[in-house]
Amino acid sequence: MSATAFDPAAAARAWRPPALIGDARLRWAIYAGALLYAALALGSVEVNWTRAAEGLERGARFLAGFFPPDFVSKREEILDGLLESLTMTVVATALGIVLSVPVALGAARNLAPLPVYLFCRGIIAVSRTFQEIIIAIVFVAMLGFGPLAGMLTLAFATIGFLGKLLAEDIEDMQAEQAEAIRATGAGWFQLLAWAVLPQVRPRLIGLSAYRLDINFRESAVLGLVGAGGIGDTLNTAFDRYEFDTAAAVLIVIVAIVLACEYTSGWIRRAVQ
Amino acid sequence: MPGDAALLSVEGLSKRYPTGDLALDDVDLQVPAGQVMALIGPSGAGKSTLIRCVNRLVEPSAGRVRLEGEEITGLGATALRRARRRMGMIFQEYALVERLTVMENVLSGRLGYTGFWASWFRRFPRRDVEQAFRLLDRVGLAHMADKRADALSGGQRQRVGILRALMQDPALLLVDEPTASLDPRTSRQIMRLLVELCEERGLAAIINIHDVALARDFARRIVGLRAGRIVFDGPPEALDAEVLTRIYGEEDWSRALRRPEEEDAEEAATAA
Amino acid sequence: MAVTCGPDGIPQWRRRTPRGDLLAWAGWLGAVALTMLCFHYISERTIWAFVWDAPAQGADLVSRMFPPRWSYAAQLWRPLWDTINIATLGTALAVLLGVPVAFLAAHNTTPSRALLRPAALFVIVASRSINSLIWALVLVIVLGPGMLAGILAIALRSIGFIAKLLYEAIEEIDPTQVEAVEATGAGRAQVLAWGIAPQVLPAFAGISVFRWDINIREATVLGLVGAGGIGMQLQASINVLAWPQVTMIFLLILVTVLVSEWVSARVRHAVI
Known part of the structure; x- marks a missing residue:
């Protein structure tokens, strides 16, 4: 049939199943490297098996201590911590949104001059690099213990989160719309209000709702370094070996996170 | 006539979707071995549902399907998989696994074995791989064996889709709108290839197609489906304005039926 | 948007209906009032004298933090190595456990919608709603301090993350490619390996690396509750107010996180 004689038998003998990594030497080097790393990394985990074995029994006893969860005896503390977490979340999210909008505008290359751009990108980078806990340590050191430090931590983290995503969104927006508005003779602020804002508003609302959710989750751990919230209550419960109360706190956290997730999902669907 | 000679026999086949739509309404159909049959009809007539009910990608609501005397309806999962090997399926959008190579896609026809x-x-x-190379060479794609499927053009992809079905060593091909995503020239090439391959191997085929001209040129038998019922069953020559109106509804069909003589002659040679 | 008829009979255009106007204003008022109320709550729990003192405190802190104690780095390599191992091994474990959960949770692959799917979704929600630091807190109590608690904490938190994103990716795959593999007579496992896995592989790689990047960040603070890694040194340094050491740790974390982010971006870029 074909002009040049094609030998299917020879082709079949020569055929090899395609591999994920084309170069055989590179492939084996990667396999060997992965194996070596796994061995080294697993070796670095010092597991004292006798201790782990007795730990299991101890762990079982501790876990038994979690049941039944005790919501009642520390009701005051739990409610207090919860209210603190919620207020921190609300204020931090509001403050974060208000501050992140100018940062996002500054970090959008199509709107801001280079020095402003670099400065705003710097803020975003610092905020995103460090865990909330680390930021909280610094704020606690400066402002003393309490929810204010926690609130500022969350607000700072919100700036990084919203600022980055919003800036990317602004950079991705359709230039034609902005041009059309500019062509009408609109000023810079009018440009923002008529060309930028309408395009990014659904995403701004969606991201804010999502961040509200994240901020509550995070507020539950900031208490570990003294920055207020329900994490404080949890930490105290652990310190006093009141595991039944700790279990109650954990359940409350999960329930509220679920409620938050459900609400924020609902808000995001509503603005789509 | 529903003789035992029929390769495929469909009796009283109905399909009602959970939404309440009746896609197939008491369909009876016999296909003898080696017959290439075109199934035409307006969109939503149930063409796609019919061929999917044959290999039970869609579960029929009522009726019986028999292939080579074996009742397909009512087979258990394992027996159904064995039965599916005898029915190769070819899809409208090719349905190649895009991230696998051409060779892997062709070989996937052997999965059931x-x-x-x-x-x-x-x-x-080895003989499967050899067979795959022989087929690839037959359609002029042997040099593409190790290319990823998403690097191919539409016509090339559909050829690979046909080879995947042939690798199953089928008795019947179920072909769902093979040319809907292709340009007119490629469409004719693909249809010609299909018919040739069916003749070479003595395969029967049910080809869903909305292009009446293609159906008439390449099939030896045409079945018209409208609103889930068979309203026409006969040779291509019997297709006239009255029949088309019965299948598709009122329209001036005279222009659609008039065709240049020489093309007729050329195609008749292929299709006969 | 609303067009109403003014008293003079001339149509007047307004952005919203009067009712819409009122609702929008009420919404804004409510949001601002809630934020103020929450802020009031926080401010009551804040010793403002400390806050007014914050600039001085901050300046003092900075003066004590700089210059970093460079020599301390020599003691940090081992904890840093541990941190990376916690993140990597934790991610690996989470991938191992999260992938089956994802397949159970995706509605197009789950073997049982009534039982296993809700169970898998519950696992995802439970894992996601508890911060890895809290997981670590609990695990340190059960298993004793050390890397093992850290690895498990990271894994437990990441299962939900990986499974959620992966099952969303699984639900978005092209169903006809899966249908095509089914039509060849392939078994369930083969459909998974040939029809579904190739389609979700890029998403899977992206998600895993993305989570690994996040986990590097998380692993830097697990030590605060005794779960191994560089956080242990951080905790120790803070306890003795050795601020130059703290700065050194921060710098190291900064570099590590930036490198991991770069690696993750490179890998994600390569697989897409």
Whole structure:
């Protein structure tokens, strides 16, 4: 049939199943490297098996201590911590949104001059690099213990989160719309209000709702370094070996996170 | 007539979707071995549902389907998989697994004959690989064997889709709108290839197609479906304005039926 | 948007209906009032004298933090190595456990919608709603301090993350490619390996690396509750107010996180 004689038998003998990594030497080097790393990394985990074995029994006893969860005896503390977490979340999210909008505008290359751009990108980078806990340590050191430090931590983290995503969104927006508005003779602020804002508003609302959710989750751990919230209550419960109360706190956290997730999902669907 | 000679026999087949739509309404159909049949009808007439009910990608609501005397309806999962090997399917959008190579896609036709681990490590019997190369060479794609499927053009992809079905060593091809995503020239090439391959191997085929001219040129028998019922069953020559109106509804069909003589002659030679 | 008829009979255009106007204003008022109320709550729990003192405190802190104690780095390599191992091994474990959960949770692959799917979704929600630091807190109590608690904490938090994103990716795959593999007579496992896995592989790689990047960040603070890694040194340094050491740790974390982010971006870029 074909002009040049094609030998299917020879082709079949020569055929090899395609591999994920084309170069055989590179492939084996990667396999060997992965194996070596796994061995080294697993070796670095010092597991004292006798201790782990007795730990299991101890762990079982501790876990038994979690049941039944005790919501009642520390009701005051739990409610207090919860209210603190919620207020921190609300204020931090509001403050974060208000501050992140100018940062996002500054970090959008199509709107801001280079020095402003670099400065705003710097803020975003610092905020995103460090865990909330680390930021909280610094704020606690400066402002003393309490929810204010926690609130500022969350607000700072919100700036990084919203600022980055919003800036990317602004950079991705359709230039034609902005041009059309500019062509009408609109000023810079009018440009923002008529060309930028309408395009990014659904995403701004969606991201804010999502961040509200994240901020509550995070507020539950900031208490570990003294920055207020329900994490404080949890930490105290652990310190006093009141595991039944700790279990109650954990359940409350999960329930509220679920409620938050459900609400924020609902808000995001509503603005789509 | 529903003789025992029929390769495929469909009796009283109905399909009602959970939404309440009746897609097929008491369909009876016999296809003898080696017959290439075109199934025409307006969109939503149930063409796609009919061929999917044959290999039970869609579960029929009522009726019986028999292939080579074996009742397909009512087979258990394992027996159904064995029965599916005798029915090759070809899809409108090719339905190649895009991230696998051409060769892997062709070999996937052998999955029903190959154990899981053998297929996982791509250890197909040598004669399967040879057969795959022979077929690839037949359609002029042997040099593309190790290309990824998403690097191919539409016509090339559909050829690979046809080879995948042929690798199953089928008795019947179920072909769902093979040309809907192709340009007119490629469409004719693909249809010609299909008919040739069916003749070479004595395969029967049910070809869903909305292009009446293509159906008339390449099929020896035409079945018209409207609103889930068969309203026409006969040779291509019997297609006239009255029949088309019965299938598709009122329209001036005279222009659609008039065709240049020489093309007729050329195609008749191929289709006969 | 609303067009109403003014008293003079001339149509007047307004952005919203009067009712819409009122609702929008009420919404804004409510949001601002809630934020103020929450802020009031926080401010009551804040010793403002400390806050007014914050600039001085901050300046003092900075003066004590700089210059970093460079020599301390020599003691940090081992904890840093541990941190990376916690993140990597934790991610690996989470991938191992999260992938089956994802397949159970995706509605197009789950073997049982009534039982296993809700169970898998519950696992995802439970894992996601508890911060890894809290997981670590609990695990340190059960298993004793050390890397093992850290690895498990990271894994437990990441299962939900990986499973959620992966099952969303699984639900978005092209169903006809899966249908095509089914039509060849392939078994369930083969359909998974040939039809579904190739389609979700890029998403899977992206998600895993993305989570690994996040986990590097998380692993830097697990030590605060005794779960191994560089956080242990951080905790120790803070306890003795050795601020130059703290700065050194921060710098190291900064570099590590930036490198991991770069690696993750490179890998994600390569697989897409």
